[in-house]
Amino acid sequence: MDDRWTEQHIPDQHGRVAIVTGANTGLGFETARMLAERGARVVLAVRDVEKGKQAAARITGAVTVQALDLTSLDSIRSAAADLRAEHPRIDLLVNNAGVMHTPRQATADGFELQFGTNHLGHFALTGLLLDLLLPVPGSRVVTVSSTGHRIRAAIHFDDLQWERSYSRVGAYGQAKLANLMFTYELQRRLAPHGSTVALAAHPGTSNTELTRNVPAAVRAPIAWLAPLLTQKPAMGALPTLRAATDPAALGGQYYGPGNRGEARGFPKVVTSSPASYDHAVQRGLWAVSEELTGVSFPVG
Template sequence: MGPLALFGERWTERDVPDQTGRIAIVTGANTGLGFETARVLAGRGARVVIAVRDTAKGEAAAARITGDVTVQKLDLGSLASVREAAEQLRTRFEKIDLLINNAGVMYPPKQTTADGFELQFGTNHLGAFALTGLLLDRLLPVARSRVVAVASIAHRIQAGIHFDDLQWERSYNRVAAYGQSKLANLLFTYELQRRLSSHHNPTIAVAAHPGISNTELMRHTPGNGLPGFSTLSGLVTNSPAVGALATLRAATDPAVRGAQYYGPSLPVASFGLVGYPELVTSSAQSHDVDLQRRLWAVSEELTGVTFPV
């Protein structure tokens, strides 16, 4: 743990309750936050599926984890891959307890997914949206089942959703595009929870953010590679193990309720937030019901995936 992770409410991995008999799907779990999430869940007895684009890296990660861990090929940047993975998971599992949408990309140069979507919006939101819709009926009958979105404090960067240019074809700002994708994660989570509640389902949708965590996700961060960047990052960021605690709390704490948002809240100058996870608030626009519903409709249209709620 980094030195700044010593502050805040001390909810740690030791607080994760027994997960024996539970099935957890964790996307992007070959490294960073996802790996730490999978490690802890498996250590508590869950049957964990690491859903990753590179299965060789996934197998190497699984070999480092003690417990029942398997690997599923999944490329969230391809709706065909999402559908194939969902079908394989549905064949393997009659029920799923946890779907943790952790995988994502941050600040890449302008790129598009296999389906022509801007990479960050397509991967971070549309891929996760489609996967959730295709697997949700495996969660709905299960008591204490949860869909967890790994969002970010960056959701506050972007004012609204660029419905007039969702794919950033007119101009591209990689920081704003990332912020849009993370705002979309929260809008989706809150709308999903409203739909789940209206049907009185036992499944809940919750969100978490890791604060500023020193993971591979930062490889496109401006300044990365400069002398002293790694040392400075280590001083003002959470380690992956601490950053993953917000996800773990959202996924396993019995006190969590639908549409809640967990993350560290200790400010470090202008660098962001570190520390242990607690209940936090998201931006006012993330709670805009009209925005949530409009994004949902557009996401169904773009992915071709409809939900059983």
């Protein structure tokens, strides 16, 4: 039996509305492209609207562009208001956008950039849109994490914004661990409310622009080895797409590449780190995320 899940396995998406953050390039673009080509109405939620329009022009199907800067709560609230006005229902929210290994920077609201963008921005966006998903049968929230959630990763409640000392790798690990803990806690809260589910995915080692902030001394060897060690964005997007569309996918599942080490391969259900399943930390992260963003969810 061939268990390789490919683009051809994506069910018909006509009638579905999908919002994909960071969809102008890389994994987000491929996710949006495949959803649109299967019939979904796709919103590319991007920081650079001009690049978003250029990406939309390369996609066959019903595609629109929405300005969204995940480093600004004002922008997130504005984007959510626009999306609510345009779409009375949402079938799929893909929290894909992210930054990796950036120098120490702060968002417009003073959050450490990786934690603020990758986790808090998507937390806020999801909370502001969730009531449009709840009445929709089969609706899903899919959040993209990374194998980086295992590397020097913990939720540093005593210094969430890395103000005392900063590690690019540690901050990325915290943010990607937060993506998973958010997904698991969200699924627990969604379970009593109907058919909306939350899932997570990771792309393995994919050759995308995400490595642009890796130090130059490391970037050159990565570029040389990339063809040997990485997979193309279209393959890296498959775990997200399976989580988003496979009728057999269940809330709380985590999808990644199926080969050993989860670096490459066709998507399957994988297991995240033991730390990611800590219910007490999940609840603590949820509470502090609500406090920092000022966004409360319609599920509790």
